[in-house]
Amino acid sequence: MTAAIRQYLVITGNYWAFTLTDGALRMLVVLHFHQLGYSPLEIALLFIFYEFFGVVTNLVGGYLGARMGLNRTMNIGLFLQIVALAMLAVPAAMLTVPWVMAAQALSGIAKDLNKMSAKSGIKLLVPDEQQGTLYKWVAILTGSKNTLKGVGFFLGGVLLMAAGFKGAVILMAVALGLVWLASLFLLGQDLGKSKAKPKFSEILSKSRAINVLSAARMFLFGARDVWFVVALPVYLHTVFGWDFWKVGGFMATWIIGYGFIQTMAPRITGHGEGKRSAVLWAAALALIPAAIAIGLAAGWSPQTVIVGGLLLFGVLFAINSSLHSYLIVSYARGDGVSLDVGFYYMSNAAGRLLGTILSGWVYQAWGLEVCLWISSGLVAMAALLSLMLPERRLVTA
Numbered sequence: 001m002t003a004a005i006r007q008y009l010v011i012t013g014n015y016w017a018f019t020l021t022d023g024a025l026r027m028l029v030v031l032h033f034h035q036l037g038y039s040p041l042e043i044a045l046l047f048i049f050y051e052f053f054g055v056v057t058n059l060v061g062g063y064l065g066a067r068m069g070l071n072r073t074m075n076i077g078l079f080l081q082i083v084a085l086a087m088l089a090v091p092a093a094m095l096t097v098p099w100v101m102a103a104q105a106l107s108g109i110a111k112d113l114n115k116m117s118a119k120s121g122i123k124l125l126v127p128d129e130q131q132g133t134l135y136k137w138v139a140i141l142t143g144s145k146n147t148l149k150g151v152g153f154f155l156g157g158v159l160l161m162a163a164g165f166k167g168a169v170i171l172m173a174v175a176l177g178l179v180w181l182a183s184l185f186l187l188g189q190d191l192g193k194s195k196a197k198p199k200f201s202e203i204l205s206k207s208r209a210i211n212v213l214s215a216a217r218m219f220l221f222g223a224r225d226v227w228f229v230v231a232l233p234v235y236l237h238t239v240f241g242w243d244f245w246k247v248g249g250f251m252a253t254w255i256i257g258y259g260f261i262q263t264m265a266p267r268i269t270g271h272g273e274g275k276r277s278a279v280l281w282a283a284a285l286a287l288i289p290a291a292i293a294i295g296l297a298a299g300w301s302p303q304t305v306i307v308g309g310l311l312l313f314g315v316l317f318a319i320n321s322s323l324h325s326y327l328i329v330s331y332a333r334g335d336g337v338s339l340d341v342g343f344y345y346m347s348n349a350a351g352r353l354l355g356t357i358l359s360g361w362v363y364q365a366w367g368l369e370v371c372l373w374i375s376s377g378l379v380a381m382a383a384l385l386s387l388m389l390p391e392r393r394l395v396t397a
Contacts, residue, residue, distance in 0.1 A: 023152020054349030077113030143262030225355025
């Protein structure tokens with residue numbers, strides 16, 4: 001086993017462990033506060049700081065990764081998640097909304113430090129001429145992360161039933177603490193540390209390719225979350241009459257399948273031209289929310305239209321997401337890679353924040369169909385922006 005593969009496995013293992021706790025923690029918070037009588041919209045607001053601090057963290061985290069090394073930012077991310085879990089292991093009387101929002105903010109910082117470090121680290125392990133290998137490694141990391149996030153949803157429910165809220169967060173904090181200790185010794189020293197100390201002013205990308213792709217990513221993820229975060233779960237619960245466990249189970253299954261498709265993206269898209277693939281797959285995705293909205297307006301079976309449409313949306317969105325994740329790592333510079341990747345995932349977090357806010361507001365004011373039309377428009381913007389990307393061949397390794 002080469003040194004590069006060993007480091008890839010350490011990075012992936014760290015990312016997997018973190019993702020399991022991240023998915024489980026989200027489900028724990030949702031279920032626990034649902035039991036306390038909070039509405040779905042009120043629960044969604046608990047995660048606003050989680051998304052907001054993701055924007056800040058990706059912007060600053062890329063700079064820190066280039067200055068300190070990605071091994072340190074990844075380990076800091078793991079440690080902050082342990083602190084966030086410990087914050088929730090307090091007596092029930094202390095679990096106020098501001099306290100939980102603060103813990104979620106810390107968890108959001110931890111998650112994006114970990115993700116930025118993992119994605120940037122892979123760039124440094126694959127020679128630039130092996131774009132096929134890079135695409136494949138990024139797709140596996142990205143897809144497996146989302147699959148495990150879905151597993152984490154199930155894990156959160158199981159732990160809540162078996163150990164209670166406090167017991168569940170303590171168990172996860174201890175398990176992640178062991179992973180953190182192992183990572184301190186196994187992860188390569190000074191991974192991704194820039195040879196030239198970057199200035200703080202360099203956190204904003206000067207690359208046209210990075211800026212265009214970042215803008216497209218913001219619209220892409222805003223398009224998903226404008227109906228997925230709040231509108232869809234509330235709709236499934238109130239209109240279909242699904243109980244909370246059925247809604248949670250369906251969403252978790254969707255994420256697991258979505259992650260699996262992401263790992264398969266290189267086989268589906270082939271080794272063609274990266275720009276052309278980004279445009280065509282985004283254009284295809286833009287049709288799906290519009291088709292679902294038209295089906296609902298026409299009076300077709302809502303369960304058939306929404307469930308079937310969501311499955312198709314998941315497949316196409318997974319391919320778009322995986323392709324974008326590869327392109328950012330491919331376009332990023334070798335020295336100081338985390339600056340470019342951090343800026344890009346800042347746009348990703350901004351898209352999620354925008355989508356989360358719009359999802360609650362638009363659904364409450366106008367309903368699911370308007371959320372779907374906005375989603376279609378946002379994906380169309382991502383497709384148009386992708387036309388401005390430079391050529392990048394997906395060369396077979």
